[in-house]
Amino acid sequence: MRVIALRELRRTWELLLLLTFRDLKLRYQDTALGFVWSLLKPLLLGGVLYLALKRIARFDIPDYHLFLLSALFPWTWFSASVMLATPSFAHNGNLIKKVRFPRFVLPFSVVANNMVHFLLSIPILFLFILASGGRPSPVWLVGIPLLTLIQLGLLMGIVLLLASLDVFFRDLEHLTEVFLNLWFYVTPILYPLEWTGRLKPLFLLNPMSPLIEAWRNLFIHNTLPGPELWASIAFLAAAAALGAGAFRRLEGSFADAL
Amino acid sequence: MLSETSEAIVLEQVGKRYLLNLHKPDSLKTALLHLPSVLNGRQRWPFWALDDISLTIRKGESVGIIGPNGSGKSTLLRIMSRIAPATRGKVTVRGRVSALLELGSGFHPQISGRENAILNAVLLGLSLREARERMPEIVEFSELGDFIDQPMRTYSSGMYVRLGFAVAVHVRPEVLLVDEVLAVGDAEFQSKCFAHIEKLRAENVTIVLVSHDLWSVARFCDRVVLMMQGRVAMDGAPQLVIHEYLSRIALLTSLPTPLPSGAPEI
Numbered sequence: 001m002r003v004i005a006l007r008e009l010r011r012t013w014e015l016l017l018l019l020t021f022r023d024l025k026l027r028y029q030d031t032a033l034g035f036v037w038s039l040l041k042p043l044l045l046g047g048v049l050y051l052a053l054k055r056i057a058r059f060d061i062p063d064y065h066l067f068l069l070s071a072l073f074p075w076t077w078f079s080a081s082v083m084l085a086t087p088s089f090a091h092n093g094n095l096i097k098k099v100r101f102p103r104f105v106l107p108f109s110v111v112a113n114n115m116v117h118f119l120l121s122i123p124i125l126f127l128f129i130l131a132s133g134g135r136p137s138p139v140w141l142v143g144i145p146l147l148t149l150i151q152l153g154l155l156m157g158i159v160l161l162l163a164s165l166d167v168f169f170r171d172l173e174h175l176t177e178v179f180l181n182l183w184f185y186v187t188p189i190l191y192p193l194e195w196t197g198r199l200k201p202l203f204l205l206n207p208m209s210p211l212i213e214a215w216r217n218l219f220i221h222n223t224l225p226g227p228e229l230w231a232s233i234a235f236l237a238a239a240a241a242l243g244a245g246a247f248r249r250l251e252g253s254f255a256d257a258l
Numbered sequence: 259m260l261s262e263t264s265e266a267i268v269l270e271q272v273g274k275r276y277l278l279n280l281h282k283p284d285s286l287k288t289a290l291l292h293l294p295s296v297l298n299g300r301q302r303w304p305f306w307a308l309d310d311i312s313l314t315i316r317k318g319e320s321v322g323i324i325g326p327n328g329s330g331k332s333t334l335l336r337i338m339s340r341i342a343p344a345t346r347g348k349v350t351v352r353g354r355v356s357a358l359l360e361l362g363s364g365f366h367p368q369i370s371g372r373e374n375a376i377l378n379a380v381l382l383g384l385s386l387r388e389a390r391e392r393m394p395e396i397v398e399f400s401e402l403g404d405f406i407d408q409p410m411r412t413y414s415s416g417m418y419v420r421l422g423f424a425v426a427v428h429v430r431p432e433v434l435l436v437d438e439v440l441a442v443g444d445a446e447f448q449s450k451c452f453a454h455i456e457k458l459r460a461e462n463v464t465i466v467l468v469s470h471d472l473w474s475v476a477r478f479c480d481r482v483v484l485m486m487q488g489r490v491a492m493d494g495a496p497q498l499v500i501h502e503y504l505s506r507i508a509l510l511t512s513l514p515t516p517l518p519s520g521a522p523e524i
Contacts, residue, residue, distance in 0.1 A: 010385060011380060015380050018380055018386070019377070022373065026369065029368055030368075092364075095364050096341075097359075098360040098363045099359070099381050100339050101381050252343040255342040
């Protein structure tokens with residue numbers, strides 16, 4: 001029995017890799033700029049936000065472009081994953097109804113795909129920081145894997161929950177889209193967490209707040225996460241428990257519901 | 259050890275109930291509007307697609323499942339392949355199962371036949387290494403030649419199913435569940451598919467075949483199960499069961515019996 005379980009585990013991993021690479025390949029196939037789009041999208045958003053908030057609204061934050069980009073890149077990974085993975089069971093009804101395979105690879109491959117795009121955007125951030133006179137330190141070599149793992153775990157829990165529920169309530173994919181837009185503004189991406197003042201405890205209920213702060217501190221101040229690390233890990237554990245619970249309960253009925 | 263026993267599939271009093279919704283709560287709005295009834299299930303109408311099915315299929319046996327549309331044949335395969343759970347009863351399946359409910363599940367038109375074939379093979383149960391090792395055989399069987407490295411959107415529908423079938427039969431399961439997918443390709447390719455199924459039978463693979471093609475059921479199966487309205491109506495030797503089915507159809511449609519005397523085999 002153990003041999004079979006190991007074999008299945010390995011096959012699941014291979015399936016995840018195959019799906020992820022296929023989607024990476026498919027994403028910008030037949031486009032002139034290809035992968036550059038993945039960098040261009042957050043960069044363009046960053047450019048407009050910089051113009052609006054630094055030049056016009058006169059935010060008093062030094063190196064605001066770095067401040068923005070160091071949060072926008074991980075946020076893009078997060079929001080693109082949630083948005084694209086939520087309908088990943090519902091939109092693959094045909095596969096789910098016809099083939100027996102570990103279904104969780106569908107949302108997970110979306111998360112993995114967007115993670116690759118995020119990791120490839122880090123060198124751009126590195127160059128921006130160098131150009132602005134900053135000095136990235138070897139602390140990055142510890143911080144990046146650590147925060148990547150935490151965000152990956154958090155995302156896996158969230159998308160497993162949302163994608164499982166979406167099979168039964170298809171409105172969820174539209175709700176998610178709207179909600180993500182709002183979520184962007186209540187996460188300290190455009191402004192630092194300190195600016196939230198008395199509302200700060202409320203903002204700390206947002207699982208992305210400590211994580212975004214941690215990314216920013218790592219990239220700009222070369223510091224490893226302190227207390228915000230534990231907050232992030234707590235959110236990860238909650239998301240994983242909810243996601244796994246919902247998936248286990250609902251997976252059996254996927255084929256019947258789609 | 260479980261695998262020592264000679265039974266490949268055992269169904270004990272299996273039932274499958276679908277709840278058909280009067281108010282379809284597949285959106286949040288309707289679900290909220292009808293929340294009380296959704297929660298207590300009163301607005302849902304139970305429909306037993308399978309009712310009290312007990313069936314034992316021995317290792318190496320080829321069993322055909324026939325019956326009119328809506329009699330539960332495909333649901334039965336879904337339960338056996340564990341794609342959907344049974345509502346009642348016990349399902350035991352031993353050995354590596356491959357369910358061919360559709361050819362080329364998950365094929366993507368934008369990538370090459372080769373990449374699709376590998377992904378499809380892993381989906382159906384092979385490891386990546388096994389899938390790569392079997393690619394030459396798969397390419398040869400599919401007769402696609404150089405087209406294998408072209409994106410699948412350039413394929414004709416015949417090429418598409420040929421690749422789907424080639425992958426499916428090279429997964430080499432111990433239990434093969436097939437739903438109406440044998441009628442693919444031209445006559446020549448079909449006979450190749452049938453020859454391959456014969457080979458699997460000779461290798462002692464357990465085969466469950468759902469088909470409307472009574473001729474191939476008669477040819478490939480040791481035993482035939484007739485399904486009627488979610489129940490097993492008859493289970494036995496192919497000739498007898500097929501004859502029973504045809505005479506029931508003849509009764510239902512009050513046509514003269516469709517079997518002229520002296521019809522071959524059936």
